[in-house]
Amino acid sequence: MIEVESLRKSFGKIIALDDISFHVDEGELLGIIGPNGAGKTTAIRIIACILHPDKGKVRVAGLDVTHDPIKVKSMIGYLPEEPNLYERFTARDLLKYFGELYGVPGDVLDDRVNELLELVGMEDRANDPINTFSKGLRQRIGIARALVHDPPILILDEPTMGLDPATAASIREFIRELKGDKTMILCTHYMEEADYLCDRVAILNQGRILDVGTPRELKSKIKGDLTLEISLIDPSRVDINLLEVEGVKNIRLDGNRLEISFKNRSIIPTIIGILGENVYSVNTRETSLDDVFIEMVKGS
Numbered sequence: 001m002i003e004v005e006s007l008r009k010s011f012g013k014i015i016a017l018d019d020i021s022f023h024v025d026e027g028e029l030l031g032i033i034g035p036n037g038a039g040k041t042t043a044i045r046i047i048a049c050i051l052h053p054d055k056g057k058v059r060v061a062g063l064d065v066t067h068d069p070i071k072v073k074s075m076i077g078y079l080p081e082e083p084n085l086y087e088r089f090t091a092r093d094l095l096k097y098f099g100e101l102y103g104v105p106g107d108v109l110d111d112r113v114n115e116l117l118e119l120v121g122m123e124d125r126a127n128d129p130i131n132t133f134s135k136g137l138r139q140r141i142g143i144a145r146a147l148v149h150d151p152p153i154l155i156l157d158e159p160t161m162g163l164d165p166a167t168a169a170s171i172r173e174f175i176r177e178l179k180g181d182k183t184m185i186l187c188t189h190y191m192e193e194a195d196y197l198c199d200r201v202a203i204l205n206q207g208r209i210l211d212v213g214t215p216r217e218l219k220s221k222i223k224g225d226l227t228l229e230i231s232l233i234d235p236s237r238v239d240i241n242l243l244e245v246e247g248v249k250n251i252r253l254d255g256n257r258l259e260i261s262f263k264n265r266s267i268i269p270t271i272i273g274i275l276g277e278n279v280y281s282v283n284t285r286e287t288s289l290d291d292v293f294i295e296m297v298k299g300s
């Protein structure tokens with residue numbers, strides 16, 4: 001549905017995107033994760049026809065974004081990082097205004113607006129002006145605005161940034177409910193969010209894609225499926241070479257904290273045996289996308 005090929009974009013001397021390629025299949029939710037300034041927003045703004053690329057190609061449903069920007073825009077709903085909403089409009093009027101702008105026929109517009117207000121749980125605030133809304137309500141109305149022309153594609157830039165945990169969770173559930181119906185791109189700094197929602201995740205750093213895969217593939221490739229967190233009594237007595245037994249995928253020693261990742265829990269007794277009485281405490285946890293992100297960005 002979306003094909004990005006050898007995309008480049010610079011702002012003066014800053015190379016924001018340095019030859020990136022990826023695709024999003026129809027009905028898929030692709031996450032883009034990366035540190036600040038990695039180029040995430042630049043990439044999605046080019047796909048949404050807000051920025052022009054310097055080089056490379058982006059096709060949306062077979063249409064080239066530089067040749068057919070109007071048609072492409074009509075297929076995309078875009079929630080920017082900070083949606084610029086018309087403050088004095090009521091929620092209902094804002095949605096009607098954008099519906100008209102996108103050419104939603106008058107006879108279906110009222111129903112569509114009511115449906116969207118219900119979908120984002122804002123029927124009771126429909127007639128209140130935007131400037132009375134909290135950040136969470138603004139995000140909800142921003143998402144409703146992005147959906148007003150019923151686009152097949154939804155692009156969300158940090159939809160839960162700065163929201164309290166309960167509101168963030170309800171927005172995540174909302175995105176999850178749209179899965180399959182819409183082709184989606186989600187930029188996020190929250191690794192758990194990417195893990196929970198995304199079919200595949202692209203890791204972007206300094207304008208380059210480090211890897212793309214399902215959260216499971218990425219975790220397994222980098223770290224194995226389990227991580228042993230060991231608190232040591234005397235880190236200077238640890239010989240890392242001895243711990244590199246078969247099945248161990250990654251070892252990190254930081255102060256008195258030792259992290260060892262592996263695929264199969266059967267090697268745990270071997271490792272504990274090697275460390276012997278130097279072990280103060282042990283904890284086992286599943287490898288997270290956070291681990292993958294830190295490891296990849298550190299090594300790039």
Ligand SMILES: Nc1ncnc2c1ncn2[C@@H]1O[C@H](COP(=O)(O)OP(=O)(O)OP(=O)(O)O)[C@@H](O)[C@H]1O
Pocket residue numbers: 011014015016034035036037038039040041042043
């Ligand atoms: N309009 C602009 N003018 C100049 N530099 C820009 C502009 N937009 C982005 N950049 C630069 O391009 C690089 C990529 O920025 P971008 O906003 O795409 O990153 P990001 O991954 O979305 O970051 P964040 O996670 O902080 O939102 C950064 O170095 C940024 O400063």
